[in-house]
Amino acid sequence: MAQAAAFGQRLGQFLHLKGAPPSLITRSLRSVELAVTETRDDNPVLGLSGSLIAEDAFLVSLKLHDYPDCELWERGRCIMKADVRAGTTYLYDLKRDPRYVINKPFHSLFFYLPRSALDGIVEQSGAPRIGELDCRIGVGHDDEVVRQIGASLLQGLRRPDEPNQLFVDHMMLAFSAHIAQSYGGLQRITKPSRGGLAPWQVKRACEKLDSDLGGKFSLQQIAAEFDLSVSHFSRAFRISTGLPPHQWLLRRRLEAAKQLMTVRDLPLAEIALSAGFANQSHFTRVFSAAIGVSPGVWRRETHGAWDGET
Known part of the structure; x- marks a missing residue:
């Protein structure tokens, strides 16, 4: 292997x-x-x-x-x-x-x-x-x-x-x-925190993640842009933003989906793909778990019902 x-x-x-x-x-x-x-x-x-x-x-x-x-x-x-x-x-x-x-x-x-x-x-x-x-x-x-x-x-x-x-x-x-x-007996070693990313690094990392809501970039690819190890980048990103990279990306997906749902006649299936979800079913499951209601319910409650809603 x-x-x-x-x-x-x-x-x-x-x-x-x-x-x-x-x-x-x-x-x-x-x-x-x-x-x-x-x-x-x-x-x-x-x-x-x-x-x-x-x-x-x-x-x-x-x-x-x-x-x-x-x-x-x-x-x-x-x-x-x-x-x-x-x-x-x-x-x-x-x-x-x-x-x-x-x-x-x-x-x-x-x-x-x-x-x-x-x-x-x-x-x-x-x-x-x-x-x-x-x-x-x-x-x-x-x-x-x-x-x-x-x-x-x-x-x-x-x-x-x-x-x-x-x-x-x-x-x-x-x-x-x-x-x-x-x-394996690896001991946790307590080290002084090296802090988060520099502001320009945070900006570039977030732009990189935001450019690919589908999440195809790997942690290695993003960390390599700053010449950092994966574990160091992940830790520093979390210190700077409050979230690990994959959860930050999920939040951005949900924000993008909410913004797209303000477009009255845009179908949920199209919104799902545009916001980086695999399909409408994936979008509905993730949105419901995070927000507490389905996308359709959220859209009706927030922006009013419309004839094409599903």
Whole structure:
């Protein structure tokens, strides 16, 4: 799995899936690719799973379905059997050739985390290099943070047109830092705050985000304009604006949509696309969650009803 872009394909082969499951990919740390993929098969091909390419990388798996009496293999031999419970997080070292016997339906979320991504976290924090992660075979972890991040990313995997790259970058950066701290022993280092961005940097960053309400720019692309690391830029942007980049962009989308809804005969479907949403359904769901009422209701209450409203 030399590239995260091939993650879904390799994982599909590993689990004998009929096709490559969709992945969300980010380049947030030292230009390192990370990925997350949902895998599910209610009628699987029975037998021992395939092998993944041995490399200095880890899989972190959030189990979404119970898998009792799971036969676990490492380095070509059966190690043990364990009951896998839904909601539990497991870590696998790809250097050890982790495998398992597929003999019942399964459903999991897999994160691909290269060693170089962990090195990037350490480099930015100024901490000593992480040794091995806690990849004890058969040992699951009750990890609320991974469950929360996983639940957010699952929505993006199931609606691939909707999540913007800034959101994916933000979530995967938070995930990597959490894994490094919780399972790699990375210590939080308290440093004096370096403050926010300079006013000209804030202006340029906001103009960059505002020019692409669809959110196709990555955190790496924006941070690179100021010769800053992704984590430094994200932290400084939040200090300066009060919001992380992806939430600032969401606020601008909503502001743009409200402004467009003052145009009496402009359809909501057109407004959704113009404001950077994937479609009208995406717009309605996000607007309703943020504002408390649907776009149509908000428009009628604010600007009055009109014959073409839906």
